[in-house]
Amino acid sequence: MIRFSPTETITNTFRTNELDPINHRKDHDGRFYSISQSVKKQLFSGGGLPKEYKELSETLNGLSIMVRKPAIELITYLNKTNFDAPVNRYVLYGKTGSGKSVSLAHILHYGSNAGMVLVHVPWVPNWVRFPKGCTPSVIHPNKYDHPIESVEWLRHFSTQNGPLMQKLELKTTETYTWSKREMTAVGSPLSELIDLGMNRAKHATDCVTALLCELKKAALSKRCRVLVVIDGFNSFFSPKSRVRREDKSIVLPTEFVLTDAFLSLTRNDWNNGAIVVSVDASAHPSELRESPLPRYQLGKQGFEHLDPFIPIEVPNYSEKEFHSQIDYYVERNWLQQPKARTERGRAELSFTSGNHPLSLMKLVAPY
Amino acid sequence: MAVLRELVVFPSKCFRGVRSYFFSAPLFQNGSLKLNESVSKDGHALDFEQSDTKKMSKAMKSYMERAKIHDNFIKQQLHEYNIGKRHLANMMGKDPEFFTQTDVDEAIRYLFPSGLFDPRARPMMKHPDEIYPKRKAAEFDVNGRPYHSLFYTSKPNYYTLMHDLAVKFKQLDRHEDKIISRGIQNQKPTELFLFGSEWIPKQKIENVLLESLTDAQYVNLIKTFERFSQHPYSVIEKDFIMQFRRQLAAQVEIQQVPELMRDESGRPYMTYNARRKTSNATVKVIGQGTGVISINETDIHFFQREQDKKQIIFPLQFSDMLGKVDVVATVDGCGTSAQSGAIRLGISMCLRSFVNAETIERMRLAGLLSFDPRTRERKKPGQAGARKKFTWKKR
Numbered sequence: 001m002i003r004f005s006p007t008e009t010i011t012n013t014f015r016t017n018e019l020d021p022i023n024h025r026k027d028h029d030g031r032f033y034s035i036s037q038s039v040k041k042q043l044f045s046g047g048g049l050p051k052e053y054k055e056l057s058e059t060l061n062g063l064s065i066m067v068r069k070p071a072i073e074l075i076t077y078l079n080k081t082n083f084d085a086p087v088n089r090y091v092l093y094g095k096t097g098s099g100k101s102v103s104l105a106h107i108l109h110y111g112s113n114a115g116m117v118l119v120h121v122p123w124v125p126n127w128v129r130f131p132k133g134c135t136p137s138v139i140h141p142n143k144y145d146h147p148i149e150s151v152e153w154l155r156h157f158s159t160q161n162g163p164l165m166q167k168l169e170l171k172t173t174e175t176y177t178w179s180k181r182e183m184t185a186v187g188s189p190l191s192e193l194i195d196l197g198m199n200r201a202k203h204a205t206d207c208v209t210a211l212l213c214e215l216k217k218a219a220l221s222k223r224c225r226v227l228v229v230i231d232g233f234n235s236f237f238s239p240k241s242r243v244r245r246e247d248k249s250i251v252l253p254t255e256f257v258l259t260d261a262f263l264s265l266t267r268n269d270w271n272n273g274a275i276v277v278s279v280d281a282s283a284h285p286s287e288l289r290e291s292p293l294p295r296y297q298l299g300k301q302g303f304e305h306l307d308p309f310i311p312i313e314v315p316n317y318s319e320k321e322f323h324s325q326i327d328y329y330v331e332r333n334w335l336q337q338p339k340a341r342t343e344r345g346r347a348e349l350s351f352t353s354g355n356h357p358l359s360l361m362k363l364v365a366p367y
Numbered sequence: 368m369a370v371l372r373e374l375v376v377f378p379s380k381c382f383r384g385v386r387s388y389f390f391s392a393p394l395f396q397n398g399s400l401k402l403n404e405s406v407s408k409d410g411h412a413l414d415f416e417q418s419d420t421k422k423m424s425k426a427m428k429s430y431m432e433r434a435k436i437h438d439n440f441i442k443q444q445l446h447e448y449n450i451g452k453r454h455l456a457n458m459m460g461k462d463p464e465f466f467t468q469t470d471v472d473e474a475i476r477y478l479f480p481s482g483l484f485d486p487r488a489r490p491m492m493k494h495p496d497e498i499y500p501k502r503k504a505a506e507f508d509v510n511g512r513p514y515h516s517l518f519y520t521s522k523p524n525y526y527t528l529m530h531d532l533a534v535k536f537k538q539l540d541r542h543e544d545k546i547i548s549r550g551i552q553n554q555k556p557t558e559l560f561l562f563g564s565e566w567i568p569k570q571k572i573e574n575v576l577l578e579s580l581t582d583a584q585y586v587n588l589i590k591t592f593e594r595f596s597q598h599p600y601s602v603i604e605k606d607f608i609m610q611f612r613r614q615l616a617a618q619v620e621i622q623q624v625p626e627l628m629r630d631e632s633g634r635p636y637m638t639y640n641a642r643r644k645t646s647n648a649t650v651k652v653i654g655q656g657t658g659v660i661s662i663n664e665t666d667i668h669f670f671q672r673e674q675d676k677k678q679i680i681f682p683l684q685f686s687d688m689l690g691k692v693d694v695v696a697t698v699d700g701c702g703t704s705a706q707s708g709a710i711r712l713g714i715s716m717c718l719r720s721f722v723n724a725e726t727i728e729r730m731r732l733a734g735l736l737s738f739d740p741r742t743r744e745r746k747k748p749g750q751a752g753a754r755k756k757f758t759w760k761k762r
Contacts, residue, residue, distance in 0.1 A: 347689045351658060352676050354667040 014324040021110035024067050030324040032064040046156025047122025050101050060332040070314045071106040086268045092278040093294045094314035097358025100278040111227035118160045119228045124235040125283045128253045134243045143257045150204035154197045178203045209261040219272040226273035232283035237302040240285050316355040444495040503577045524576040532591050539600045559602045564612040624719045637720040641713035646700035650713025656693030675707035682715040682735050686722050
């Protein structure tokens with residue numbers, strides 16, 4: 001079993017010593033860097049890594065993410081950002097299974113290391129397609145709450161940003177009246193707001209809205225820097241959802257309170273932050289999967305909301321990346337057939353998977 | 368002396384040797400059949416004739432009558448055929464003198480178009496020899512005495528052939544002994560080269576011998592021939608043996624591998640239209656490539672199933688061209704299996720121009736270069752499907 005620590009020198013060409021995403025540059029392209037167990041637990045316990053990828057990392061004894069061009073591009077931009085200008089929106093797009101979620105995970109790690117407050121939605125379609133119980137909102141007429149999902153999300157937020165929130169000590173700027181007896185006064189710490197949301201499912205969604213509002217204000221007043229990472233953003237504009245009213249009519253995602261909250265956060269009317277979003281064809285129902293491109297996936301409404309944004313394509317593996325991936329599998333003993341390690345074997349794997357990351361992972365799996 | 372006029376019995380030109388070999392009896396006789404000729408120049412001859420005809424039995428008489436009728440019939444048919452040919456030539460506006468059998472066939476096809484499936488059921492006009500089966504010449508003379516010594520075996524030609532093989536075998540043995548006795552032991556005789564030909568089938572042998580054989584007799588004959596041709600000095604009788612062998616078609620038709628073409632940027636490429644069931648694929652294999660594949664403008668994932676991807680990769684892997692050529696294919700029709708099979712054939716056929724002859728032969732043996740002729744079998748009436756029957760009820 002091989003463990004890599006920052007001080008250990010690495011002799012393989014497919015691994016890199018540089019464990020801090022802030023320092024990842026072009027020459028790290030195609031190389032794996034490992035994420036420690038504690039960081040993984042902190043960042044991804046509420047979601048963020050694709051299920052099979054996560055299981056594979058547990059089987060192969062350690063989460064190692066490949067540094068790829070889209071992530072490197074994003075990191076360069078984020079390092080150079082002028083945080084006084086309005087927030088930049090970056091949209092990752094590409095075929096399903098080409099590595100968008102993993103790139104977002106990489107950026108999340110970057111944000112965490114850079115001391116940014118992470119506002120992370122692991123996978124939006126979970127709220128749209130598999131809601132655990134939507135209730136009509138009390139405060140907003142004709143809108144719907146996600147009590148259980150909001151509680152989960154607040155928990156995820158506090159896990160990700162726990163130590164940072166303690167350090168920052170942000171305070172509310174408004175009074176929030178939840179009911180006759182419950183109230184959050186001005187100047188109370190944000191952690192109180194989060195705790196209230198986690199304990200009271202009824203008010204959780206509104207807590208989320210309030211929290212996002214506060215973070216936006218905090219960023220504007222330079223008290224903190226916010227990184228918004230949303231996977232499957234196009235699901236907010238999906239034409240279908242599994243939520244139905246009493247009269248069996250479908251509730252569109254645009255009628256969710258959570259949607260409003262995150263859409264307001266992803267508007268470019270604030271600064272001192274960055275917004276990284278991904279659009280995926282699998283986040284939409286099958287009728288809307290013809291093209292992976294942002295304009296098609298976001299639809300008119302979504303495009304108008306996000307415009308102007310910086311599109312970043314996540315392509316299939318390049319030759320170097322592909323060989324690096326195979327080297328990793330070989331070293332981890334995941335590719336056990338001796339023929340798979342030969343030149344011919346690699347050529348066959350490359351051809352049959354079409355250099356597509358997800359296809360390669362499935363092809364190489366024993367099941 | 369009345370003499371039987373014998374029928375023309377000639378199988379085909381290549382068996383000229385056989386003919387002279389088989390029919391020791393004279394084939395053409397002067398004079399013609401004159402059974403009922405009562406008037407004669409020489410009264411003496413008449414008496415002789417009358418005495419001869421009296422000795423003939425009724426069976427002999429009827430046999431000779433039948434022979435005469437057949438002979439006349441064939442003559443009549445030949446006459447009609449020739450006249451008909453001239454008529455056809457006139458109809459088609461061609462020169463009657465140089466009107467060949469192919470011209471006749473073409474004319475018939477034009478004048479009597481037929482939608483019938485079997486070619487043998489369609490209208491035809493051929494030389495009577497090709498239509499009416501040959502008969503043996505008279506096997507016995509006026510007195511009923513057979514010409515052939517093996518006549519009473521009822522298959523004289525067959526047994527003659529068998530006997531002659533034995534005789535020739537002995538001759539070859541004697542030849543071998545002579546060679547050995549002369550002390551030229553080191554000289555190895557040239558081997559009889561039988562590759563590329565096979566023994567002619569039973570039907571053909573029957574046509575040559577004009578006798579029907581049982582399967583056992585045919586097998587026996589072939590075994591004898593095999594034994595004969597395995598004699599070290601059998602090359603001496605090569606001509607004799609080759610009369611009973613036919614060339615295999617595959618040796619004659621060798622497919623020409625097309626030359627590589629060049630596109631604008633100078634890269635070599637080859638195209639092929641391949642089919643499988645009802646799907647058509649147009650495949651272009653471009654050399655100096657990196658292994659890029661495009662099927663209907665998408666990548667390999669046009670085929671979702673692993674087995675279809677394996678079909679595509681098979682010819683490239685087999686010929687070691689994976690990663691060295693690019694493939695551009697368009698395919699339509701039928702289902703995924705047929706489409707991938709069509710593309711596979713297309714890639715294999717294109718790769719012939721890129722690889723050496725040894726690899727082409729290996730590909731052919733692997734079945735990569737053969738068109739798959741299997742199509743969906745039709746459903747038959749009275750059955751549920753092509754083969755499936757309805758439930759059988761005993762009563």
